[in-house]
Amino acid sequence: MNIVVLVKQVPDSGSERTLDPADNTVARGSADNVLNEIDEYALEEALQLKEAQGGEVTILTVGPDSAADAIRKGLSMGADRAVHVTDEAIHGSDAVQTSAVLAAALGQLEYDLVLCGAEATDSQMSVMPALLAERLGLPQLSGARKLTVDGGVAKVERQTDGGYWALEAPLPAIVSTWDTINEPRYPSFKGIMAAKKKPVEKKTLADLGIDPGTVGAGSATSEVLDFTGRPPKGEGVKVVDEGDGGAKLVDYLAGQKIV
Amino acid sequence: MAEVLVLVEGNPAGGGVRKITLEALTAARALGEPSAVVAGAPGSAAEAREQLAEYGAAKVYVAESDDIENFLVAPKAEVLAQLVADRSPAAVVIPSSPEGKEVAARLAVKTGSGFLTDVTEIAPDGTATQTAFAGATIVHSRVTAGTPIYTVRGNSVTPTPAPAAAAEETVTVQLSDAAKAARVVDRVVEQKSSRPELTEAAIVVSGGRGVASAENFSVIEGLADSLGAAVGASRAAVDSGFYPHTFQVGQTGKTVSPQLYIAVGISGAIQHRAGMQTSKTIVAVNKDPEAPIFELADFGIVGDLNTVVPAATELITARK
Ligand SMILES: Cc1cc2nc3c(=O)[nH]c(=O)nc-3n(C[C@H](O)[C@H](O)[C@H](O)COP(=O)(O)OP(=O)(O)OC[C@H]3O[C@@H](n4cnc5c(N)ncnc54)[C@H](O)[C@@H]3O)c2cc1C
Ligand SMILES: Nc1ncnc2c1ncn2[C@@H]1O[C@H](COP(=O)(O)O)[C@@H](O)[C@H]1O
Numbered sequence: 001m002n003i004v005v006l007v008k009q010v011p012d013s014g015s016e017r018t019l020d021p022a023d024n025t026v027a028r029g030s031a032d033n034v035l036n037e038i039d040e041y042a043l044e045e046a047l048q049l050k051e052a053q054g055g056e057v058t059i060l061t062v063g064p065d066s067a068a069d070a071i072r073k074g075l076s077m078g079a080d081r082a083v084h085v086t087d088e089a090i091h092g093s094d095a096v097q098t099s100a101v102l103a104a105a106l107g108q109l110e111y112d113l114v115l116c117g118a119e120a121t122d123s124q125m126s127v128m129p130a131l132l133a134e135r136l137g138l139p140q141l142s143g144a145r146k147l148t149v150d151g152g153v154a155k156v157e158r159q160t161d162g163g164y165w166a167l168e169a170p171l172p173a174i175v176s177t178w179d180t181i182n183e184p185r186y187p188s189f190k191g192i193m194a195a196k197k198k199p200v201e202k203k204t205l206a207d208l209g210i211d212p213g214t215v216g217a218g219s220a221t222s223e224v225l226d227f228t229g230r231p232p233k234g235e236g237v238k239v240v241d242e243g244d245g246g247a248k249l250v251d252y253l254a255g256q257k258i259v
Numbered sequence: 260m261a262e263v264l265v266l267v268e269g270n271p272a273g274g275g276v277r278k279i280t281l282e283a284l285t286a287a288r289a290l291g292e293p294s295a296v297v298a299g300a301p302g303s304a305a306e307a308r309e310q311l312a313e314y315g316a317a318k319v320y321v322a323e324s325d326d327i328e329n330f331l332v333a334p335k336a337e338v339l340a341q342l343v344a345d346r347s348p349a350a351v352v353i354p355s356s357p358e359g360k361e362v363a364a365r366l367a368v369k370t371g372s373g374f375l376t377d378v379t380e381i382a383p384d385g386t387a388t389q390t391a392f393a394g395a396t397i398v399h400s401r402v403t404a405g406t407p408i409y410t411v412r413g414n415s416v417t418p419t420p421a422p423a424a425a426a427e428e429t430v431t432v433q434l435s436d437a438a439k440a441a442r443v444v445d446r447v448v449e450q451k452s453s454r455p456e457l458t459e460a461a462i463v464v465s466g467g468r469g470v471a472s473a474e475n476f477s478v479i480e481g482l483a484d485s486l487g488a489a490v491g492a493s494r495a496a497v498d499s500g501f502y503p504h505t506f507q508v509g510q511t512g513k514t515v516s517p518q519l520y521i522a523v524g525i526s527g528a529i530q531h532r533a534g535m536q537t538s539k540t541i542v543a544v545n546k547d548p549e550a551p552i553f554e555l556a557d558f559g560i561v562g563d564l565n566t567v568v569p570a571a572t573e574l575i576t577a578r579k
Binding site: 013015016017018019024038070071085094095096099119121122124125126127128129130131133134135137138139140141142143158159160161162163164165166167168169170173178179180220221222223224225226227228229233234236237239240241243245246247248249250252253254256258259 | 271273321331332333334336357360361362363364365366368370372373374375376377386390391392393394395396397398399400401403405437440441442443444445446447448449450452453456457458462504505507510518519528529530533536540541542544548553555556557558559560561562563566567568569570571572573574575578
């Protein structure tokens with residue numbers, strides 16, 4: 001079974017992030033850039049499927065040159081090869097445009113399954129699987145906490161409020177995974193060494209047959225007009241419990257007319 | 260007045276619509292006259308109509324078919340795309356649930372439009388307010404292509420009544436094969452709770468690793484129940500098996516924006532803040548005076564949760 005895993009490089013969600021005032025896009029210089037954490041779960045799921053059923057795992061990313069680090073991490077976890085779509089013209093693209101680039105790149109690959117993370121920590125949109133399913137006519141099995149693939153059919157437990165929905169579709173399909181689905185492995189020393197020799201194919205928009213005029217900020221379907229930091233909260237009150245902490249808490253709530 | 264389509268999200272527990280639908284209707288009124296779109300199993304519109312009329316739906320498009328429920332997301336996007344083609348609305352407004360965002364995405368591709376997710380406000384000129392980076396940044400944005408599509412984040416707009424006709428119009432549902440690709444075989448409810456739904460609750464009391472055990476979460480539940488609140492948990496509490504994952508608040512859990520958020524035994528990691536820092540009032544109980552959660556808190560108590568919280572619960576209960 002051949003699996004393509006979509007991974008994205010994002011600014012580390014554990015550090016302070018901001019937009020770039022020059023063009024209102026995500027400022028990649030302001031924080032460490034890492035492999036989107038949830039994408040590791042998608043990759044782990046792909047690796048487990050490959051170990052059980054054979055086939056190849058290909059990483060696909062659309063992003064700047066620096067995204068090579070995220071690809072390297074995925075290869076050292078155990079993916080076989082990678083495709084890196086990178087082109088100056090893509091900078092400033094919105095989700096709709098990025099999905100067109102990913103769809104074109106997927107069109108040049110052979111796969112039974114596409115796996116991706118349920119949410120990128122920078123956009124927090126959780127829409128890429130839906131966008132790609134729509135563009136490629138693939139069944140959308142998104143938000144998985146469990147995946148089984150058997151006899152050409154994929155079954156997913158889609159995580160919901162208070163439970164799950166059991167979903168089912170024939171392959172090829174696109175599945176997105178939450179961090180409840182598995183526990184991603186750490187790259188081993190051997191894996192890190194092996195990654196250096198694995199093939200990474202770079203593609204430009206021309207390679208994908210995409211007109212550069214259809215991507216980037218110039219033809220985006222939405223635009224950020226301005227941004228500001230959330231105004232700092234007024235200094236809060238901090239009291240130390242001296243046996244009266246519970247009472248002080250209730251006094252505060254009463255002052256706020258909550259109790 | 261311009262027509263604005265508003266997708267209705269029914270109450271999964273049955274009876275009426277989710278509060279987030281009323282918020283979407285309220286937000287949509289900034290742009291024009293809302294037409295509610297009920298896309299669901301037969302009988303869905305009958306359950307929703309009264310509330311839709313109360314909250315400003317001039318029309319209700321009724322698209323009912325079992326296939327809409329039997330297949331994931333795609334059927335709803337197809338129904339909306341058909342209405343967008345037929346009615347040329349000024350905009351489409353959708354509740355920002357996981358499903359709502361996915362419907363918006365598919366609709367954007369189908370109609371060649373832009374879409375904005377998790378908006379907290381829509382201005383009459385179509386400009387939307389969003390928060391980025393876990394609430395740390397406030398962004399104004401707008402759609403520049405096609406029919407603007409917005410998903411409205413829960414608890415960001417106060418639903419206000421505006422009685423309207425809610426005149427029903429039946430929509431014939433003809434789904435393509437592509438829309439019937441991912442079948443919903445079963446919907447399983449694992450946790451039934453008598454407490455308010457986490458994302459809709461006015462008060463949320465959350466426990467973290469400091470609660471120390473599953474049994475001890477009764478301390479959190481006790482305070483929550485005295486306040487009529489929902490219970491939340493940090494990822495560390497969930498990963499340690501103290502509380503079910505459904506209740507996780509944060510970047511990979513639920514985003515909540517209640518009137519009052521009480522964080523108990525939670526350090527305040529950036530991924531936790533991601534899910535709660537737009538709460539109106541934040542209270543923290545933590546024994547470590549240096550815990551980062553205090554930077555966010557309007558009111559903080561440095562102390563042991565095992566003494567502070569039960570004492571507070573008792574006093575609140577006594578006041579009733
Ligand atoms: C990709 C990714 C996604 C994540 N998503 C989320 C998410 O959605 N939600 C989330 O919450 N986290 C998330 N995290 C994890 C996050 O980084 C933190 O690890 C987590 O929030 C810590 O939870 P905690 O505050 O309960 O635990 P800790 O950081 O261990 O804090 C426990 C706190 O309890 C206090 N305490 C202990 N005992 C007592 C007592 N008796 N009385 C009072 N106080 C006491 C301690 O002083 C301490 O401050 C994510 C991390 C990653 C990498
Ligand atoms: N530029 C990209 N390149 C590759 N994969 C991506 C890209 N953007 C998003 N994805 C994938 O889509 C998932 C959901 O992203 P989002 O819809 O932006 O929250 C991510 O977890 C990735 O797996």
